[in-house]
Amino acid sequence: MRMKSFAFIRPPDSAVAIAAQAESPTAQQGASVRFLAGGTTLVDLMKLNVEGPDKVVDINRLPLDQIESLPDGCLKIGATVRNSALANHPAVLRDYPVLSQAILQGASAQLRNRATTAGNLLQRTRCIYFRDTAMPCNKREPGTGCAAIHGHNRNLAILGTSEHCIANNPSDMCVAMAALEAVIHVTGPKGVRAIPFAEFHLLPGETPHQETVIQPGDLITHVTLPPPVPGNKSLYLKLRDRASYEFALASAAVVLTVAGGRITRARVAMGGIGVKPWRTREVEAALEEQPATETTYQRAAEMAVQGARPQSENAFKIELAKRCLIHALKLAAQPA
Amino acid sequence: MAAEPLTSPKIVGKARPRVDGPLKVTGRAMYSSDHHFPGMLYAVPVSATIANGKIEKIDTATAEKMPGVRAIYHQGNIGKLFRVSVSFGDLSMIDETRPPFEDDVIRYYGQYVALAVADTFEQAGAAADAVKVTYRREEPNVERELGVERLAGVRKKGGSKPEHLESPKVQSERGDPEPAFEKAAVTLDATYLLPAETHNPIELHATVAVWDGTGFTLYDTTQAVVNARNVLAQMLGVPKENMRVISKFLGSGFGGKLWPWTHCALAAAAARQLNLPVKLVINRRSMFQCVGHRPLIQQRVRLSATQEGKLTSLRHEYVNHTSMLDDYEESCGEGTPHMYSVPNLRVTSALARRNVGTPTSMRGPxxxxxxxxxxxxxxxxxxxxxxxxxxxxxxxxxxxxxxxxxxxxxxxxxxxxxxxxxxxxxxxxxxxxxxxxxxxxxxxxxxxxxxxxxxRFGCTARVELRDDGTAAVSTATQDIGTGTYTVLAQITAEKLQIPVEKIEVILGDSNLPEGPVSGGSMATASVIPAVMAAAGKAAESLLGVAAKAPGSPFAGSKPDGLAFQDGKVQAKGGGEGVPFGEILKKAKMRGVSGQGSSDGNFLDPxxxxxxxxxxxxxxxxxxxxxxxxxxxxxxxxxxxxxxxxxxxxxxxxxxxxxxxxxxxxxxxxxxxxxxxxxxxxxxxxxxxxxxxxxxxxxxxxxxxxxxxxxxxxxxxxxxxxxxxxxxxxxxxxxxxxxxxxxxxxxxxxxxxxxxxxxx
CATH class of the missing domain: 3.30.365.10 (Aldehyde oxidase/xanthine dehydrogenase, molybdopterin binding domain)
Incomplete structure (x- = not known):
């Protein structure tokens, strides 16, 4: 583990930070300038020589670390709000328990104390081949090939993959945010824009090194969560080998409103199985206006894994993901 | 102070917190890689990225010119590293017997092919990354199927030789299991597979090597300082008097740190060539490649029994993978012959060679x-x-x-x-x-x-009684985190009948009297007789001093008229006891010591x-x-x-x-x-x-x-x-x-x- 030398700057304001990063030809893999927030992904990958920026821009002192309730009922979460602060915030615990649960089932207490909201949105895959520079990887070095397809792929994706990349997105927080229909707010050289969560992450296709719509100079300033839906129940269920400190083999974030035994509104996202936090409107449509019964959940679960392309070691994730979703829906639909 | 069994001890057998606990929780305990020296350099190995083949070329030109780089070592310039005469009896054990860089053949993934040494860790790492190695790659064999069924025909006499397996052995045999199995009421024939496992102590393997012109001091993460001294002296070609190995605290080892690995010799060789201290801490990835593992093992067990559940036969056959050069045998049948009563039994073993690093003992091998x-x-x-x-x-x-x-x-x-x-x-x-x-x-x-x-292993220990009323016990064993410091303090305190707090325990230095490896769950049993004897001899010496020294209250007594009791000297007939510290002070002596030894019985024929x-x-x-x-x-x-x-x-x-x-x-x-x-x-x-x-x-x-x-x-x-x-x-x-x-x-x-x- 070693790092090459790099310049380190602490910009006085967002404008300087944005200008500094905009010098990089890309904001994706291979960026020559990187923002540093919690550093739990970036520093790790720099030690592994997977990331090698010439310049690191520390944004921890920018005023982006607040959580506030907005007049329109949305919750605004600053980019550098620590995962532990977000998970334990009273408004999150009250209105968005799925988000709190997802964060608290990820990583360890020490990592959550460092990791940030924006950093977690940009969390990189844990694919072994991506993290080992002795191995080929299209995501790390485009055109070198994907060693995972015929290699150790137990943990990797079954949905959204391409022949160039089967890496999965390891974030728990993102799965909850997908189900909550969060909006990501970015300030870039050309001004501000709001990106719906579903449009933030990209499919690998032929360009697995392009992971998000973030462009050079784009600084994530905050995330907003829509006002909580009255009467909804939300939860996060994560399945993994050991009881703690492991990435999901399959996980489900569900936000459910049930009235008189019928599901009136459903938002569902899944983790561990997709190349990005996996949410489809079809699964939600299969639940909405249906009775809150096992049959409904079964049908939604079948739909959730439709089109799955298992690899040599991860076909079990199809059945595991189904059981995960069915159980999460069952728990969410239970009368309090 | 006869060595009769102590059947009702007062300190031994009582729960006590670790005597070294305060050092550990305050960060004052010095682990091997905590040692720093002026001018110390850092070494980072270059690891092979193939598992089978040959090195065609090592290009170090770029790496050598990088900032802070002192040397890039490889087969061509590491100097002479010698093979070791491997012997358990002489405590010269090593599992990977090939010295590092001995030839240009790669036999497992991650094998060290070069070593970068620089002023800082980062510079050494960058230089290691810049070393370009060209390989001629061949297909590696890491096949999981080991073929245990081929052991079925192996017998002590007149058996068959299994194909594709090496060193077939009958470990134990009695009766005739085949007919017993054939005619039994109930039988079981089952094959069990255990994967390779990596020890993964949180403390990474590390060696800090100091060369003083004639000899080495190695601060090494070892579970056996005496063995490490013996092995590394041979490998570096110095008399063992010129090799000192220190391991004061260990962040555990689980067997992975019993015997030296290749990085130990590399650190020492670099320190000698550069005439500066060198620190080498291997990384987590190398922990999976170069410092042993419990091998992949396939075992077949065949049992037969009567309807009432009385065993009539037991056959236990097992094969473990080992590396291309070394015969590491995982003795799975160690407990099989004595565990249950069964008239007909055979335990058979063999090895299967793979392109893997050499396996080693893992907790309970x-x-x-x-x-x-x-x-x-x-x-x-x-x-x-x-x-x-x-x-x-x-x-x-x-x-x-x-x-x-x-x-x-x-x-x-x-x-x-x-x-x-x-x-x-x-x-x-x-x-x-x-x-x-x-x-x-x-x-x-x-x-x-x-x-x-x-x-038990053999052990020699020294106990010193000091004029400040404390006692020191020392032996060249080590505490790998299991509580050896505490247990030795208890044993010594028990024998001297003084408080545990008055005992200083000195371990983890090959210059001390030779003590046992921390392995086989034998350290405690091994040190007891030696420490008891040493403490007894120290007390005897003290009685001699008490009887002779001019200032002693017992001057003029006969030593055998005196007794050592509860940390005090007293006349056998009774009377006031005098603490041993007082006796020593009056005799103007800093201390008296005694040495005790006990033989091991591990290899008792x-x-x-x-x-x-x-x-x-x-x-x-x-x-x-x-x-x-x-x-x-x-x-x-x-x-x-x-x-x-x-x-x-x-x-x-x-x-x-x-x-x-x-x-x-x-x-x-x-x-x-x-x-x-x-x-x-x-x-x-x-x-x-x-x-x-x-x-x-x-x-x-x-x-x-x-x-x-x-x-x-x-x-x-x-x-x-x-x-x-x-x-x-x-x-x-x-x-x-x-x-x-x-x-x-x-x-x-x-x-x-x-x-x-x-x-």
């Missing part, structure tokens, strides 16, 4: 994997017989060790089983799969027995007794098929390991071993990738181990019968036995809960998905 197979087979047999597994074991309890025909020095397995069953509530177990429920979860209960060898520890594990798992969630809920372990010197440290050893067993059974496996031959999950996120949240409710019961054939206190070892048998107990509980019969470890979610969705 042999017995841990062996008992997973044989105890699992006993549980499967019990199910076939529709017999309670505890009863099956009780029905086959032997009178003597039927393998060696020797009496047991002390065996209380029967009581382990009955006590464990009672405390666990075993009588409430209903045998049908999935039949026990609690709080909406299915329960599974399982059990297994365990055993571990009880022997004609032992009088079969000496082993025993135990039984009882396990409860919870099972939720809806989410494929299996968790280990509670484990109760009963251990018969002689007298427990420190029940607090002892409990900690058993509990830690059980938690390691949770990892072994459910999570741990080093996966060699076909194609590259790389141990592919070589990091702590992808090599899954038990974490705190996986720790079940743990109960440990010690039977505490002193085994006085072994030493004065009757203390045997406890470092390893807790891991023996636990996997068979857990997998039988899993079967009881889920119906899934695990014949390979770890038991994964994939395995359990196939279990009936509703029990």
């Amino acid at each position: 042999g017995a841990v994997p062996g008992l997973y197979a044989t105890e699992s087979a006993m549980n499967e047999l019990a199910d076939l017989l529709k017999m309670d597994p505890v009863q099956l074991r009780l029905a086959n309890e032997p009178e003597i060790d039927e393998g060696t025909k020797l009496p047991f020095s002390s065996r209380h397995l029967r009581e382990c089983l009955t006590t464990g069953a009672e405390k666990f509530g075993w009588a409430r177990r209903t045998p049908a799969v999935g039949s026990m429920k609690q709080d909406g979860l299915t329960l599974g209960w399982g059990m297994a027995s365990c055993t571990w060898i009880a022997k 004609k032992p009088q007794f079969s000496s082993h520890s025993f135990g039984a594990h009882f396990v409860e798992v919870t099972w939720q098929p809806e989410t494929v969630r299996l968790r280990i809920n509670r484990v109760l372990t009963v251990i018969d390991a002689g007298r427990i010197v420190n029940p607090l440290a002892g409990r900690n050893q058993i509990e830690g071993a059980v938690v390691m067993g949770v990892g072994m059974t459910l999570f741990e496996q080093t996966q060699y990738e076909h194609g590259t031959g790389a141990p592919i999950n070589s990091n702590l996120a992808d090599y899954i181990m038990a974490v705190n949240a996986d720790v079940p409710k743990l109960d440990v019961i010690f039977l505490d019968y002193p085994d006085l054939h072994l030493n004065e206190f009757g203390a045997r070892g406890i470092g390893e036995i807790g891991l023996a048998g636990i996997s068979a107990a857990i997998t039988s509980a899993i079967h009881h809960a889920t119906g899934f019969r695990a014949r390979k470890l770890p038991v994964t979610i994939e395995d359990l998905l196939g279990a009936p969705a509703q029990a």
Whole structure:
């Protein structure tokens, strides 16, 4: 583990930070300038020589670390709000328990104390081949090939993959945010824009090194969560080998409103199985206006894994993901 | 001060917190890589990225010109490194016998091919990355199928030679198992697979090498300073007087740090060439490649029994993978011949060669994997017989060790089983799969027995009585985190009858009198006789001083008219005792010391007794098929390991071993990738181990019968036995809960998905 030398700057304001990063030809893999927030992904990958920026821009002192309730009922979460602060915030615990649960089932207490909201949105895959520079990887070095397809792929994706990349997105927080229909707010050289969560992450296709719509100079300033839906129940269920400190083999974030035994509104996202936090409107449509019964959940679960392309070691994730979703829906639909 | 057995000690046997605890929790304990020296350089190895082939070219031109770089070493310039005369008796043990860079052949992935040395760690790392190595690559063999079935024809006399296997051996044989098996009422033939496992102590292997012009001082993460000195002196070609190895604190080793690995010699060679101290700490990935592992093992167990559950035959055949150059044998059959009464038995073994690093001992080598197979087979047999597994074991309890025909020095397995069953509530177990429920979860209960060898290594110790009323005990053993400092303080305090707080324990330095390796669960049993003798001799010397020194209140007495009692000298006839510190002060002496030695009996060719520890594990798992969630809920372990010197440290050893067993059974496996031959999950996120949240409710019961054939206190070892048998107990509980019969470890979610969705 070693790092090459790099310049380190602490910009006085967002404008300087944005200008500094905009010098990089890309904001994706291979960026020559990187923002540093919690550093739990970036520093790790720099030690592994997977990331090698010439310049690191520390944004921890920018005023982006607040959580506030907005007049329109949305919750605004600053980019550098620590995962532990977000998970334990009273408004999150009250209105968005799925988000709190997802964060608290990820990583360890020490990592959550460092990791940030924006950093977690940009969390990189844990694919072994991506993290080992002795191995080929299209995501790390485009055109070198994907060693995972015929290699150790137990943990990797079954949905959204391409022949160039089967890496999965390891974030728990993102799965909850997908189900909550969060909006990501970015300030870039050309001004501000709001990106719906579903449009933030990209499919690998032929360009697995392009992971998000973030462009050079784009600084994530905050995330907003829509006002909580009255009467909804939300939860996060994560399945993994050991009881703690492991990435999901399959996980489900569900936000459910049930009235008189019928599901009136459903938002569902899944983790561990997709190349990005996996949410489809079809699964939600299969639940909405249906009775809150096992049959409904079964049908939604079948739909959730439709089109799955298992690899040599991860076909079990199809059945595991189904059981995960069915159980999460069952728990969410239970009368309090 | 005769060496009679002490049957009612006052300090030994009492729970005591670690005497080195304050040093550790305040960060003052100096681990090997904590040592720094002026001008010290950093070394980073370059690791092969193929598992089989040859180095065609090493291009160091770029690396050599990088900032801070002092040298790039490789086959061409490392200098002479010698092979070692490997011997257990002489404590010159090494598993990877080839010195680093000896030839240009790559035999396993990650093998060191060069070493970058620079002023800083970062510079050395950057230089290591800049070394360009060109290989001629050949297909590596990391095949998991080992072919244990080929051992079926191996006999002591007139057997066949198995194809594609090496070193076939009959380890133990009695009676005639084949006909007994053929005509038995109930038989079982099962093959069990254990993956390679990596030790993964949190402290990485490290060597800080200091060269003074004629000799070396190595601060090394070793479980055996004397062995490391002997081996590295040979490898570096210096007299062993010119090699000093220091290991004051160890962030555990689990066997992986018993014998030196290639990086030790590299650090030392670099320090000598550059005439500056060199620090080499290997990285986590190298921990999976270059410093040993428990090998992949395939075991076949064939049992036969009468309808009543009396064993009529037992065959145990096993093959472990080993590296291309070294014959590491995992002695899985170590416990098989003495565990149960069975007239017809054969234990057979062989090796299969693979492109992997050389395997080594991992906590409970042999017995841990062996008992997973044989105890699992006993549980499967019990199910076939529709017999309670505890009863099956009780029905086959032997009178003597039927393998060696020797009496047991002390065996209380029967009581382990009955006590464990009672405390666990075993009588409430209903045998049908999935039949026990609690709080909406299915329960599974399982059990297994365990055993571990009880022997002693040789040891010499010195005890010094000092004028300030303290005493020091020293020997060249080391504390690998198990509590050796504390146990030695207790033993010395017991003998001198002074408070533990007055004892200084000095360990972990090969310049001290030779002490045992921290391995085989034998350190405690080994040091007791030597320390007792040394303390006795120190007290004798003191009596001599008391009788002769002009200022002594006892001047003019005869030494044998004086006695050493409760840290004081007194006349045998009675009268006021004088603390030994006072005597020394009056005699104007700093201290008196005595040295004591004891022989080992580990290699004794004609032992009088079969000496082993025993135990039984009882396990409860919870099972939720809806989410494929299996968790280990509670484990109760009963251990018969002689007298427990420190029940607090002892409990900690058993509990830690059980938690390691949770990892072994459910999570741990080093996966060699076909194609590259790389141990592919070589990091702590992808090599899954038990974490705190996986720790079940743990109960440990010690039977505490002193085994006085072994030493004065009757203390045997406890470092390893807790891991023996636990996997068979857990997998039988899993079967009881889920119906899934695990014949390979770890038991994964994939395995359990196939279990009936509703029990």
